[in-house]
Amino acid sequence: MRLPAARRLRSSSEFARVRAEGTSVSGKFVIVNVLRHPEGGLWRSGVITSRKVGGAVQRNLARRRLREIIRQAGIQDGVWVVTVARWRILEASFEELKQDWMRAARRARILLQQEAAVPGTP
Template sequence: MRAENRLRSREEFRRVFQRGVSVANREIVVYAWNRGDGGPWRAGFSVSKKVGGAVVRNKVKRRLREAVWGQGERLPTGWDLVVIARPGCDGASFEQLYRGVSDLVEKAARRGGHRGNRRSPAPRKGKSRSSKKG
């Protein structure tokens, strides 16, 4: 993937998680956020140790990268995607992953790529109210 199509920093990933929508199937979860700037699409990938050892994780990551890259023409401009592999996805064929990414990106695009006016609550500072004894 070209450098302009990669999400790199923790901040970029966090922004997609907070502002975007999530869609999932058995193998993967896709978070998608419409930046609205018309720039190139960007993608980031996450494969945890629950998926398998280093060899398995790298194989899954390569397959997911290729699945996203192969759909580059169809991906909407100005969107950020985070693709997360679920445990057990190492048994999925490339065709299943490719079709899954395609379907999930399309589903996220139909939902608009924004969470709407919902805002996540600010984290509380200090003691939680539920810990008080009455």
């Protein structure tokens, strides 16, 4: 299953804005960049995999795994998320990668459960 077009970051200016204006949280396999969009709206996400990750097949595998993790995560609306795959990502199983991304997302405070658990927190 793929992310709907309304949930995807597409232009390079959107990616650059998230990376320049947002905050960054590092994990073992990923770096999660977050920008709380002032206009609110739906959460939107994008994935970056450089050639350091590997060939096209490996990069596509990494992107598919990350998009599925993001789709299932339950992200707060009004947040733009850019996930950058680190070169180690191919060493991780799907579960290890999911745990690493979720840990970074919790530290960035973008998950729905945190919004309900800590009212009034930005």
